Amino acid sequence: MTSDVKKVLKLSFILFLICAITAGILGVVNEVTKERIYLQKNAKTIEAFSIVLPAERYEEVGYDYAAFPTVDQVSRCDAGYVVQTTVSGAQGSITMVAGVDHDYKCTGISIIEHSETSGLGANAASSAEVGVKFREQFIGQGEDIALSKSGGSIEALTGATITSNAVTEAVATSIAVVKSLG
16 A cells, blocks of 8 residues: 555544544433433423413323424413414524413414524514514414514514514414314
């Protein structure tokens, strides 16, 4: 073998070892943090449930989700239902919950996770005034919910029409799911 081939093989082997060690470390870190990440996500989801429809207990409803593919979970409580959905926003998925009372009206929304653009679509989940006002618009809305540009009463976030539309459609879907439960 020529010295150039030996150098390439040696460098390839070193690179392989570095990659294997790094992958092993990442695997160990993933195993160590998996439960903690799950508990934090679960706590965030429970907090979101209590924001949109406060209750002492939520019971997951058995439901055929094929008719509503964006619906992740439907839970019942004394005051109504909480529907968790994952919809496509402008930059990726938006996971949110919407509360729906027995009159098929939205009691509130909470965005659990998103990858929307900071300062634009991310405002939908923001604790700043713009985010709070955007989310408050959904309270009391019924099945005819729509953005104002489509004849409804929901004002879209400035520069974030796709995100606003996705959230509005998720709320409409949540109401439709609860209505289909009867």
